[in-house]
Amino acid sequence: MVSPNSNTTPDLLARKLADSGLRSTPQREVVFNVLLKKRDHPTADEVYARVRQDMPTISLATVYNCLETMVQCNLVRAVNFERGPTRYCPNLRPHAHFHDEQTGATHDIDLPPNLLEKVNAVLPRGYDASSVEIIFRGKAAKNAS
Amino acid sequence: MVSPNSNTTPDLLARKLADSGLRSTPQREVVFNVLLKKRDHPTADEVYARVRQDMPTISLATVYNCLETMVQCNLVRAVNFERGPTRYCPNLRPHAHFHDEQTGATHDIDLPPNLLEKVNAVLPRGYDASSVEIIFRGKAAKNAS
DNA sequence: ACGCTTACTTAGAATAGTTCTAATTATCAG
DNA sequence: CTGATAATTAGAACTATTCTAAGTAAGCGT
Numbered sequence: 469m470v471s472p473n474s475n476t477t478p479d480l481l482a483r484k485l486a487d488s489g490l491r492s493t494p495q496r497e498v499v500f501n502v503l504l505k506k507r508d509h510p511t512a513d514e515v516y517a518r519v520r521q522d523m524p525t526i527s528l529a530t531v532y533n534c535l536e537t538m539v540q541c542n543l544v545r546a547v548n549f550e551r552g553p554t555r556y557c558p559n560l561r562p563h564a565h566f567h568d569e570q571t572g573a574t575h576d577i578d579l580p581p582n583l584l585e586k587v588n589a590v591l592p593r594g595y596d597a598s599s600v601e602i603i604f605r606g607k608a609a610k611n612a613s
Numbered sequence: 614m615v616s617p618n619s620n621t622t623p624d625l626l627a628r629k630l631a632d633s634g635l636r637s638t639p640q641r642e643v644v645f646n647v648l649l650k651k652r653d654h655p656t657a658d659e660v661y662a663r664v665r666q667d668m669p670t671i672s673l674a675t676v677y678n679c680l681e682t683m684v685q686c687n688l689v690r691a692v693n694f695e696r697g698p699t700r701y702c703p704n705l706r707p708h709a710h711f712h713d714e715q716t717g718a719t720h721d722i723d724l725p726p727n728l729l730e731k732v733n734a735v736l737p738r739g740y741d742a743s744s745v746e747i748i749f750r751g752k753a754a755k756n757a758s
Numbered sequence: 759a760c761g762c763t764t765a766c767t768t769a770g771a772a773t774a775g776t777t778c779t780a781a782t783t784a785t786c787a788g
Numbered sequence: 789c790t791g792a793t794a795a796t797t798a799g800a801a802c803t804a805t806t807c808t809a810a811g812t813a814a815g816c817g818t
Contacts, residue, residue, distance in 0.1 A: 594754030609739030
């Protein structure tokens with residue numbers, strides 16, 4: 469038998485899941501691959517639609533379960549704009565999000581290493597932030613990441 | 614007849630509404646006053662509960678309508694954490710939000726004048742942000758604004 | 759390999775927050 | 789005062805998500 473996945477991602481998914489005492493399953497693999505393949509911040513419904521092309525029997529509940537599991541394992545970030553549907557993002561680098569109000573598209577904005585520290589520095593004493601989120605809203609030119 | 618509101622807020626509400634071609638109504642006034650009185654980032658339901666003490670016949674739909682109207686007029690900011698209920702904030706200064714994960718409380722973090730510019734500066738060419746939102750998550754000491 | 763235990767998946771019901779609809783009421787301009 | 793427009797209202801509808809309970813699969817000790 470050929471060792472699985474040896475040529476693709478060196479099973480980040482399986483490793484990170486195992487770190488949390490969880491299993492890699494076919495459903496989790498296909499959901500994760502969908503996120504990696506097209507990094508356009510899809511909603512759960514959009515992930516569901518894409519995943520069904522490979523695995524037509526998967527349920528929407530499972531897609532939600534898988535996504536939530538990956539968020540818990542820090543494999544994926546959940547992103548929210550106002551009260552719109554949650555979007556999912558497999559970019560693990562520190563980054564902000566730019567929400568294009570015309571098109572609805574979401575773009576990752578990579579952050580220079582010191583920026584989050586600078587932002588954190590505005591917190592008065594007594595505040596201890598475990599995470600910072602930065603969201604831009606506006607208009608983006610057509611040529612964007 | 615005594616001139617109304619001459620001693621309280623010099624009718625910011627009525628002015629800002631008029632700027633958008635809208636009327637000041639009893640419902641809008643009481644909703645706005647509720648927001649000003651206790652600035653704890655209440656949800657629409659919480660606003661509804663408070664408003665009904667002064668105006669028991671108001672409807673929840675009207676509370677939503679009033680809040681949305683005020684957001685449109687830039688009298689109030691809508692704040693969202695994940696997919697929780699929208700919260701409302703009458704603080705018009707540039708500020709970030711700190712979401713205390715233990716208590717669920719929200720605190721305003723005033724921003725130094727240059728910070729938003731610095732943050733904006735991380736945007737690559739082609740991105741034109743009309744607004745930036747900064748959200749901290751973590752733990753806050755008991756003595757907080 | 760066998761059974762046991764726990765993890766995972768599934769379909770559908772339930773839920774929360776919000777928005778919509780259609781009818782009523784209030785306000786403004788002439 | 790009258791007609792037009794704006795605002796309010798109650799309740800239905802909607803959307804995204806979570807819950808429930810049952811079924812399926814996988815790892816583990818023997």
